[in-house]
Amino acid sequence: MTGQTDILWFLPTHGDGRYLGASEGARAVSLPYLRQIAQAADELGYYGVLLPTGRSCEDSWVVASALAPLTRRLRFLVAVRPGLQEPSAAARMAATLDRISDGRLLINVVTGGDPVELRGDGVFLDHDERYAVTDEFLSIWRGLMAGETVTYTGRHLRAEQGRLVFPPAQKPYPPLYFGGSSPAGIEVAADHCDVYLTWGEPPAGVAEKLARAREAAERRGKTFSYGIRLHVIVRETEGAAWAAAEDLISRLDDDTIARAQATLKRQDSVGQSRMMALHGGDRSRLQVSPNLWAGFGLVRGGAGTALVGSADQVADRIKEYIDLGIDRFILSGYPHLEEAYRFAELVFPKLPLRTTTGVPSATVRNNGPFGEIIANDIVPGRRIGAH
Numbered sequence: 001m002t003g004q005t006d007i008l009w010f011l012p013t014h015g016d017g018r019y020l021g022a023s024e025g026a027r028a029v030s031l032p033y034l035r036q037i038a039q040a041a042d043e044l045g046y047y048g049v050l051l052p053t054g055r056s057c058e059d060s061w062v063v064a065s066a067l068a069p070l071t072r073r074l075r076f077l078v079a080v081r082p083g084l085q086e087p088s089a090a091a092r093m094a095a096t097l098d099r100i101s102d103g104r105l106l107i108n109v110v111t112g113g114d115p116v117e118l119r120g121d122g123v124f125l126d127h128d129e130r131y132a133v134t135d136e137f138l139s140i141w142r143g144l145m146a147g148e149t150v151t152y153t154g155r156h157l158r159a160e161q162g163r164l165v166f167p168p169a170q171k172p173y174p175p176l177y178f179g180g181s182s183p184a185g186i187e188v189a190a191d192h193c194d195v196y197l198t199w200g201e202p203p204a205g206v207a208e209k210l211a212r213a214r215e216a217a218e219r220r221g222k223t224f225s226y227g228i229r230l231h232v233i234v235r236e237t238e239g240a241a242w243a244a245a246e247d248l249i250s251r252l253d254d255d256t257i258a259r260a261q262a263t264l265k266r267q268d269s270v271g272q273s274r275m276m277a278l279h280g281g282d283r284s285r286l287q288v289s290p291n292l293w294a295g296f297g298l299v300r301g302g303a304g305t306a307l308v309g310s311a312d313q314v315a316d317r318i319k320e321y322i323d324l325g326i327d328r329f330i331l332s333g334y335p336h337l338e339e340a341y342r343f344a345e346l347v348f349p350k351l352p353l354r355t356t357t358g359v360p361s362a363t364v365r366n367n368g369p370f371g372e373i374i375a376n377d378i379v380p381g382r383r384i385g386a387h
Contacts, residue, residue, distance in 0.1 A: 002319045003327060004354045006047035008077065009340050010332030011037055011067075013051055013058040018335055021260070021299045022251035027335065029058055031066060037337050038067045041074055044344040045358040048075030050229075050330050052302075053110055055117055061093055068101040077106040077177060077330070082137035083123045083130055088162050090137075091144040095168040103169035109134065109178045109193060111185065114267050114301075131184040132156065138176070138192040145173030177227065181209060181270040190216035193224075195328065200230035200305035201274060202289035207324050214325075227328040228321055231296050231306035232339070234314045234346050241308045248334060249283075249295045257283075260299040267301070278305065291317045303332075315350035322352070 011034055018025030027033060041049055051060035064076040078097070080090045098105040111134045112127075125133060136154035140162065143150040150162040168174060178189040179197035189196050196213045198206055210226055217224050233248070235241040264276060278285075278294045286294045288305065291313050297304020307314045318329060333339025348358065371380040 002322050002352055004352045005318070005322055005326065006328040006354050006357045007348070007351070008048045008050055008075075008328065008330040009037070009041040009046045010330065010336060011049045011051050011063065012332070012336050013060065013063055014054075014056045016335050016337075019247075019251040020249050020296065020334070021256050024251060031063075033337070034063060035067060035070055037340060038071055038074060040337060040340050042071040044340060045348070046074065046340070046344070047328070047354075047357045048077055048104075048106055050077040050108065050332075051079070053079035053081065053108075054113065055120070061097065064105075065097055065100070068097065068104065071104075073104075075104045075106050076101065077108050079108045079110040080137075080141070081110050082134040083111075083118075083125060084121055085137075087137045087140035087157065088144060088159065091141050091164055092166075094141075094174060095145065095164055095166055098168040098170055098174050099166060101169075103174075105168070105170070105174040107174050107176050108197075109138065109176055111180060111188070112267070114263075116266060127182065128184045129156075131180070131182075131188050135188050135191060138188070142173060142176075142192065147172070179229070181274060185270070186213050186216050189213065189224075190220050190222070195227050196224040197227045197229060197330075199274070199303050200228055200292065200307070201278070202292060203320055203324060205274070206321065206326070210325055225328065226324075226326045227330060228326050229303040229330045230332075231303060232314060232331050232333045232343050232347075233293070233306050233308045234311055234333075234343055236310065236346070238310045238313060241310060241313075245293055245295055245306065245308050249298060252298060257298045264301050276304075306333075311346040311350060315347050318347075318351060 013029055013034065015029055016027045038049060051064055053060050060078045064078050068076060080094070094105060094107060111130050123130070133156045136157040140150055140152050140157060140159050144162055144164050145168055147164070147167055150159050152159045175195060176193040177195040177197055178193035180186055180189055190213065198209050201209070206228065213224060233241050233245050235244055261276070276297060278288045278297065288294050291307055291309040293306050293308045294304055296306055307317050309317070331343060333343060374380055
């Protein structure tokens with residue numbers, strides 16, 4: 001029995017466009033453009049939006065703070081970076097943003113990354129040490145957000161009589177999302193977090209990873225919600241969707257792919273290694289599972305796969321993930337403004353959405369008319385998700 005799900009979209013604060021790895025058809029990262037995407041996602045009924053983090057992105061906290069007053073229901077999934085931030089400062093930022101957005105903040109705990117970038121940011125810790133810092137960070141952060149006076153002494157972090165004056169709107173604090181494929185990552189997630197995230201691997205790989213996370217949570221007497229991060233290329237026919245996928249990477253040459261793969265290989269992220277192993281940088285190995293395409297991973301770090309197909313096919317693949325236990329999907333498509341509309345219009349009607357995803361009835365013209373009036377006289381028939 002397929003359960004219900006929430007759908008989140010993505011704010012491309014690191015750039016957007018019609019082609020991967022090309023300036024042709026590219027769009028500048030500007031507040032007006034990001035506002036268009038956020039307001040479209042809000043109006044279309046997406047549960048929230050993910051804001052990426054890292055030196056290639058505009059700062060996610062500043063962008064979310066700018067967009068929160070311009071939206072109504074939309075939630076913002078914003079990263080905290082243990083090792084880059086002190087837990088007390090991160091707690092004050094989170095509590096403030098949660099308050100001024102009326103409880104629309106979600107927290108994405110980001111531990112991994114490119115060691116070269118991390119050293120540029122002043123972090124000189126190896127993989128497992130970063131997760132040790134994350135454990136200490138979240139022990140302090142959670143206590144502060146829950147209204148406790150925190151005194152804590154760890155190997156990396158200390159706090160004495162720390163507290164928040166202004167508490168968050170959500171109790172005890174905004175939900176914590178966490179993605180980590182390594183044993184160290186899964187253990188920290190099980191200790192602290194609410195939603196365990198995975199990137200879009202074939203269903204068997206996702207099932208294996210979720211089983212490890214579930215076992216770790218059960219040892220602590222808790223349960224997770226589960227989320228997955230995917231791109232989507234959905235069209236009215238399967239052929240049109242695959243043509244769009246090929247067009248998206250049509251400006252990539254072999255040298256660009258090779259340089260991107262070399263940069264990605266230096267990361268010590270287990271999840272990134274799993275993404276890269278799906279295709280090995282080889283254009284001939286991009287379809288890794290029915291309707292699952294790894295073309296994004298040729299040049300893009302992090303989420304490297306997309307669901308590609310007709311609305312029915314994409315909805316069916318999503319339902320397969322739901323049956324594994326996934327109850328929220330963080331999706332994106334290029335360009336992000338147009339694809340937010342396309343996915344909502346074509347696929348939302350075919351999914352078992354929670355009431356927290358979807359346009360609230362008060363904002364819908366339930367009695368129509370829908371679409372442009374034909375010849376100034378004839379009301380078009382309503383066909384939702386037709387193809």
